[in-house]
Amino acid sequence: MSAAVATGAMGRPPPPPPMTVGYVGWLRQNLFSSWINSLVTVVLAAVLAWAAIGLISWVIVTADWEVITSRVQLYLVGLYPQEGTWRPQVAVLLLSALLGVSWRSWGGTARGFAIGLSAVALIVGVIPHGLQPLNRVLVLAIPAAVGLGYLVSPRLIAGRPRRVVAAALLAIFVGLLLIRGIEGVPGLDPVNTNTIGGLLLNLLLALFGIGASMPIGIGLALGRQSNLPVVKWACVAFIEIIRGVPLITLLFMSRHILPLTFPENIKIDTLYITGITIMLFSSAYMAENVRGGMAAVAPGQTEAARALGLRGWQTTLLITLPQGLRNIIPAIVGQFISLFKDTSLVFIIGMLDLVEMGRVTIQSNLEFVDNGREVYLFIAVVFWIFCFSMSYVSRRIERALGVGRR
Amino acid sequence: MNRLLYVQGVPFWRNVVVLRWAVQIVSAILVIAVIAGFFGNVSREIAARDIPFGYGFLDREAQIPIGESIIGYHPSDSFAYGLLVAALNTVKASVLGVILATLLGILVGVARLSPNWLLNRIALVYIEVFRNIPLLVQLLFWFLIVLSLPTVREGYVAFDAFYLSNSGVNLPWPVPQDGFWLWALVTVVGIVVAAVVARRLLWRETETGKPSYPILTGLAIAIGVSVIALLVLGPMSMGIPTPEGRFGRLQGGAELSGSFTALLIGLVMYTSSFIAEIVRAGIQSVSKGQTEAARSVGMSGILTLRHVTFPQSLRVIIPPTISQYLNLTKNSSLAAAIGYPDLVSVASTMTQTAPAISLILVVMLTYLAMSLTYSLIGNLYNRAIRFKGT
Numbered sequence: 075m076s077a078a079v080a081t082g083a084m085g086r087p088p089p090p091p092p093m094t095v096g097y098v099g100w101l102r103q104n105l106f107s108s109w110i111n112s113l114v115t116v117v118l119a120a121v122l123a124w125a126a127i128g129l130i131s132w133v134i135v136t137a138d139w140e141v142i143t144s145r146v147q148l149y150l151v152g153l154y155p156q157e158g159t160w161r162p163q164v165a166v167l168l169l170s171a172l173l174g175v176s177w178r179s180w181g182g183t184a185r186g187f188a189i190g191l192s193a194v195a196l197i198v199g200v201i202p203h204g205l206q207p208l209n210r211v212l213v214l215a216i217p218a219a220v221g222l223g224y225l226v227s228p229r230l231i232a233g234r235p236r237r238v239v240a241a242a243l244l245a246i247f248v249g250l251l252l253i254r255g256i257e258g259v260p261g262l263d264p265v266n267t268n269t270i271g272g273l274l275l276n277l278l279l280a281l282f283g284i285g286a287s288m289p290i291g292i293g294l295a296l297g298r299q300s301n302l303p304v305v306k307w308a309c310v311a312f313i314e315i316i317r318g319v320p321l322i323t324l325l326f327m328s329r330h331i332l333p334l335t336f337p338e339n340i341k342i343d344t345l346y347i348t349g350i351t352i353m354l355f356s357s358a359y360m361a362e363n364v365r366g367g368m369a370a371v372a373p374g375q376t377e378a379a380r381a382l383g384l385r386g387w388q389t390t391l392l393i394t395l396p397q398g399l400r401n402i403i404p405a406i407v408g409q410f411i412s413l414f415k416d417t418s419l420v421f422i423i424g425m426l427d428l429v430e431m432g433r434v435t436i437q438s439n440l441e442f443v444d445n446g447r448e449v450y451l452f453i454a455v456v457f458w459i460f461c462f463s464m465s466y467v468s469r470r471i472e473r474a475l476g477v478g479r480r
Numbered sequence: 481m482n483r484l485l486y487v488q489g490v491p492f493w494r495n496v497v498v499l500r501w502a503v504q505i506v507s508a509i510l511v512i513a514v515i516a517g518f519f520g521n522v523s524r525e526i527a528a529r530d531i532p533f534g535y536g537f538l539d540r541e542a543q544i545p546i547g548e549s550i551i552g553y554h555p556s557d558s559f560a561y562g563l564l565v566a567a568l569n570t571v572k573a574s575v576l577g578v579i580l581a582t583l584l585g586i587l588v589g590v591a592r593l594s595p596n597w598l599l600n601r602i603a604l605v606y607i608e609v610f611r612n613i614p615l616l617v618q619l620l621f622w623f624l625i626v627l628s629l630p631t632v633r634e635g636y637v638a639f640d641a642f643y644l645s646n647s648g649v650n651l652p653w654p655v656p657q658d659g660f661w662l663w664a665l666v667t668v669v670g671i672v673v674a675a676v677v678a679r680r681l682l683w684r685e686t687e688t689g690k691p692s693y694p695i696l697t698g699l700a701i702a703i704g705v706s707v708i709a710l711l712v713l714g715p716m717s718m719g720i721p722t723p724e725g726r727f728g729r730l731q732g733g734a735e736l737s738g739s740f741t742a743l744l745i746g747l748v749m750y751t752s753s754f755i756a757e758i759v760r761a762g763i764q765s766v767s768k769g770q771t772e773a774a775r776s777v778g779m780s781g782i783l784t785l786r787h788v789t790f791p792q793s794l795r796v797i798i799p800p801t802i803s804q805y806l807n808l809t810k811n812s813s814l815a816a817a818i819g820y821p822d823l824v825s826v827a828s829t830m831t832q833t834a835p836a837i838s839l840i841l842v843v844m845l846t847y848l849a850m851s852l853t854y855s856l857i858g859n860l861y862n863r864a865i866r867f868k869g870t
Contacts, residue, residue: 107595304507314851322816416614
């Protein structure tokens with residue numbers, strides 16, 4: 075650079091600058107800008123090509139995917155009764171329809187997800203695997219549900235976007251009711267909660283954990299800021315103790331302790347024990363998120379509220395808390411992702427979630443004893459799709475809300 | 481009468497001080513009632529259902545096998561000693577994991593900012609892949625890979641000293657000899673002297689502006705003293721793993737068992753993907769003018785990173801990184817799934833012959849102590865780097 079400038083100063087015209095437009099210019103700028111960069115590029119490209127060829131040939135040629143295709147149902151819903159498997163699937167259809175609604179009203183990210191989901195459903199619906207015809211039809215119905223949601227969207231919303239939130243809550247409630255079953259309704263017999271497993275279990279636990287931890291977390295966060303020492307220190311102790319120990323020890327503990335807090339004649343299901351533990355675990359982290367969000371609210375807001383004559387609790391409930399919660403939406407999505415990953419730890423109290431189901435499949439079937447890689451790769455891909463798409467959504471929300479730019 | 485009920489014309493039920501105390505007392509009673517109710521209920525049930533509880537078991541013989549230990553272990557040792565062994569195993573995994581995850585995380589985070597598009601994208605893919613897959617799945621996968629390696633006799637060997645096989649990794653490791661403690665003492669003295677000299681040189685540099693190379697000199701003194709003492713005293717011999725016997729079992733050197741290797745790989749890859757993101761965000765948080773200024777005074781890209789960008793970004797990087805260290809330590813409890821004898825894994829084996837609730841309380845307290853240590857380090861750091869007002 076300096077050499078070129080120097081020659082230019084001596085009167086000779088400097089050489090033309092390197093091309094920076096077009097494919098060649100892009101390559102030169104981003105991959106071959108110096109000899110060291112070129113070397114790095116070549117070596118990395120070689121390693122990458124070698125790894126990609128190895129992986130693809132393994133996936134297509136060597137791997138035996140029967141361990142997945144013959145047991146899809148186990149991975150998705152666990153030991154859920156076969157005749158009832160349409161129920162979680164209808165819940166999925168409800169959510170797909172909601173996705174269609176959001177596609178019409180907001181486009182962008184929702185469109186990408188709706189199309190992706192429909193494509194996956196179509197592929198899963200036609201490739202050979204061990205699903206029953208009814209289940210297969212319900213999988214193929216997902217794109218139809220998305221389309222239906224897209225069509226009814228304008229009527230449903232009718233200028234009031236809040237209706238979507240109401241519809242989402244309703245869909246989740248109906249879905250949960252379907253999965254759990256209703257006493258006395260033919261065809262909707264309650265299922266034994268111990269049979270719920272696989273991916274369904276991971277999703278249910280994570281959803282419940284994040285939903286139920288919201289109110290507790292907000293309460294703890296407010297308690298932590300209280301100027302009453304007893305309340306403050308009780309909240310601090312709870313939050314710090316829960317955050318200081320691994321979830322695995324909490325699950326271990328609650329397996330032994332939680333049943334003792336109920337009267338002896340009430341047998342409490344493992345699912346509920348797990349749910350309560352995950353809720354408590356999650357609420358400690360939620361409390362810290364809420365506290366962070368509220369701390370980010372400009373102090374002028376509180377001062378203005380007090381100047382207008384609002385009382386302390388009114389300021390918190392009407393001014394700081396709503397703005398704080400708006401700030402932490404991305405953080406809540408982040409917490410949901412890590413909670414979703416953490417639900418794989420429930421193996422410690424003997425629940426058959428997706429990961430444990432995979433492990434049991436390898437260990438208890440002689441014919442699949444060598445198929446561990448296929449199983450773990452499949453599970454990893456499933457988790458990855460969920461976590462990655464959620465973190466993508468979170469980044470979009472963050473940009474839309476302008477968090478950190480105000 | 482009225483004087484008791486009214487203070488400056490305000491009735492006592494609207495007096496702020498009285499109200500505060502009332503709320504305070506009521507909430508205290510509530511908190512205590514909840515806690516007492518919980519523990520009362522639990523302890524009554526423990527008594528009623530004949531569930532064992534208590535800490536008498538700690539002195540009994542543990543009589544369980546623990547696969548590996550850095551301080552030696554025999555099944556006839558006590559439960560307390562067994563728990564100590566397990567806690568040290570957890571510490572070993574987390575300390576090694578923290579060191580390696582930091583190095584890899586910084587590498588990937590810097591690669592993420594590389595002008596080379598390919599390197600940059602590979603770093604991005606690395607981050608997005610490893611942080612979006614549950615650690616448990618990664619651990620099970622790596623453990624499977626380690627188990628499917630060939631046996632020791634047919635395993636991979638490098639320089640006749642590094643072995644990789646389905647029983648883990650074997651590498652050369654120094655074995656302390658007679659003069660070890662004397663050497664350690666000399667080394668510590670050397671480090672102290674080096675620190676004093678470095679401080680003095682740093683002071684001279686700031687006062688007079690003469691370049692005095694405090695860090696370089698300090699390092700040279702510390703390493704020099706240590707190496708000379710090493711050569712003079714000969715406190716350690718190198719243990720090199722060599723196959724012995726009919727099955728070629730490796731003797732000597734350090735052995736990282738298969739489950740430990742898998743645990744370490746999993747923890748390091750998972751945590752480094754988070755650290756890489758922290759490092760990237762931290763470096764990007766340094767204002768662009770700093771980089772431009774450094775480049776315009778003629779510093780190269782690497783020099784800019786080393787002397788301008790990175791030191792400034794440490795302020796942003798270190799606090800979240802410490803919380804990642806804490807996460808790594810807590811995550812090492814997943815070792816229970818792949819049979820590495822960490823605290824949780826050993827404690828859950830012990831529950832067969834010892835009261836489960838007491839055991840798990842000990843385990844939780846140990847983790848709490850580790851967490852508090854990390855928070856303490858974090859708080860000290862935050863205090864040290866706080867912008868000092870003028």
